[in-house]
Amino acid sequence: MNHNHLSAAQIAYVNAHKVHKIKIQLYRFGILFLFLVLWEGSTRMGLVDDFIFSSPSKLLLCFCRMTKENTLFYHIVITLAETLISFFLVMVTSLLVTILLWYSKTLTETLDPYLVVLNSLPKSALAPLLIVWLGANYKTIILTGMSVAIFGTILNLYIGFREVDPEKLKLIQTLGGSKNHALLKVILPANLVNIIGLMKSNIGLCLVGVIIGEFIASKCGLGYLIIYGSQIFKLDWVILSILILCIIAMGLYGAIRILEKWYQKHM
Amino acid sequence: MEPLITCNHVNYTYHTLQGETPALRNIDFQVKKGEFVSIVGPSGCGKSTLLSLLCGLLEPESGTIEFCGEPLSNKNRSNIGYMLQHDHLFEWRSVRKNILLGLEIQKKLSPESIQEADHLLKLYGLYPFKDAKPSQLSGGMRQRAALIRTLLLHPELLLLDEPFSALDYQTRLQVSDDIGSIIRNSKKTAILVTHDLSEAVSLGDRIIVLTAVPAMVKKIITTDFPKDMSPLERRNTSEFKDYFNLIWKELNPHEP
Numbered sequence: 001m002n003h004n005h006l007s008a009a010q011i012a013y014v015n016a017h018k019v020h021k022i023k024i025q026l027y028r029f030g031i032l033f034l035f036l037v038l039w040e041g042s043t044r045m046g047l048v049d050d051f052i053f054s055s056p057s058k059l060l061l062c063f064c065r066m067t068k069e070n071t072l073f074y075h076i077v078i079t080l081a082e083t084l085i086s087f088f089l090v091m092v093t094s095l096l097v098t099i100l101l102w103y104s105k106t107l108t109e110t111l112d113p114y115l116v117v118l119n120s121l122p123k124s125a126l127a128p129l130l131i132v133w134l135g136a137n138y139k140t141i142i143l144t145g146m147s148v149a150i151f152g153t154i155l156n157l158y159i160g161f162r163e164v165d166p167e168k169l170k171l172i173q174t175l176g177g178s179k180n181h182a183l184l185k186v187i188l189p190a191n192l193v194n195i196i197g198l199m200k201s202n203i204g205l206c207l208v209g210v211i212i213g214e215f216i217a218s219k220c221g222l223g224y225l226i227i228y229g230s231q232i233f234k235l236d237w238v239i240l241s242i243l244i245l246c247i248i249a250m251g252l253y254g255a256i257r258i259l260e261k262w263y264q265k266h267m
Numbered sequence: 268m269e270p271l272i273t274c275n276h277v278n279y280t281y282h283t284l285q286g287e288t289p290a291l292r293n294i295d296f297q298v299k300k301g302e303f304v305s306i307v308g309p310s311g312c313g314k315s316t317l318l319s320l321l322c323g324l325l326e327p328e329s330g331t332i333e334f335c336g337e338p339l340s341n342k343n344r345s346n347i348g349y350m351l352q353h354d355h356l357f358e359w360r361s362v363r364k365n366i367l368l369g370l371e372i373q374k375k376l377s378p379e380s381i382q383e384a385d386h387l388l389k390l391y392g393l394y395p396f397k398d399a400k401p402s403q404l405s406g407g408m409r410q411r412a413a414l415i416r417t418l419l420l421h422p423e424l425l426l427l428d429e430p431f432s433a434l435d436y437q438t439r440l441q442v443s444d445d446i447g448s449i450i451r452n453s454k455k456t457a458i459l460v461t462h463d464l465s466e467a468v469s470l471g472d473r474i475i476v477l478t479a480v481p482a483m484v485k486k487i488i489t490t491d492f493p494k495d496m497s498p499l500e501r502r503n504t505s506e507f508k509d510y511f512n513l514i515w516k517e518l519n520p521h522e523p
Contacts, residue, residue, distance in 0.1 A: 165355075167351060167352070167353060167355060168355050168357075170324070170351065171349075171351055171355045172372065173324055174322060174324070174348075174349035174351070175368060175369040175372050175373070175416075175420070176344070176345050176369070176372055176373050176420075177372040181372050185357075185368065185371075185372070186357070189357065189359045190357075190359075192359070267359050
């Protein structure tokens, strides 16, 4: 922005906006800093038991030790890979199923009650069944991750497909286009914003599903570390894993936000 | 002159679980090559249904529609262009890509057709905006872009479904004058459906007046303006007022 051409009032407005942004960032980091200081202080003063609540310094030591032993990254990579595979499969499968539903009104009307029931079902209830059917392995975990997001995604995508202005579809017909043209030239492009929105919510949901799966059917991954750590009272492991999960969730969401911003800039 | 499109005793009824609604009854008319025909009628009388039938998007319940003396089919449907009430330019495509949509769908994209598109964009003052998004265009420019999208397919017959109704009054006058002149200069045959009587008179060589639903042809009025007179110039003639009043009386027979 060239400040030479801006009025004093405009410059003051822009500066006030920048100051506001910096203030918000400072408040955010301030809360985190205060929380860490209070946590560390209260464990050192003996106000809370660091065996149960751990402390930032103990977590840092635990992080360094596990990094040196190369165990932490192994668990992180496993959870991350399972989450990304679940996410990818959810998006592709949901899109394909929704396209099929859009093509066939009969199929939609037939499957509608099943989709509604499956979407309402608590997905963690499926996990024990999946272990029996598929075994305690990565397939069960990926399927659990998928089961959390897939039905809601199909229902939401279908609503998005149906909400496209019928006149736009009529235009394709008047130009001599088929249903395939309507899908490729109107329905899918018109739903890209909706698809990116669903990606934003699904990446978190898949992480939740994968952790549920790892709780019950895994020998590796952050979910396993949490459940195993709690069983042998290694609460440093548990809390460190939870913190890493927070960072992973933020990172994955951030990656989709970058994709969204790229789309908004280029489309 | 041989008729380009003929409606022979066309009937159409909408069916729902609540019952059936007759939309068109015994519609009978012909449109000759090079003619501009306006269709007017009370709101909801079935004007748009008639255009959908003429375009082959719907099939008559009974009666026939012939295009160049042959029954309307998928084969000759590609000779009919349709301009909808809203321009429906897609925001995810540039103006140029929007006007090429029909050619893309019909697999007729070629360096020559792209050159023709650019020529039409220049002719109608849209070339500087070819890479812009539709939201950057004014209402009138958007309608012109929609017309170019239709014209690029070289239709012999143009169906216009209230194409100016979404525009404000001033733009509407300007755009209907523009588009009317473009269609006349390119010697296209056109059928315009409108609820605006002034528009119908200023653009039409003949005006078909329909009754309330189920629509029937009540009267066909032939206008007698000089061929080279623009739609805006027609509005300033004394005959314009006479035609307007004549149609008004047909549509409102009980008013004094």
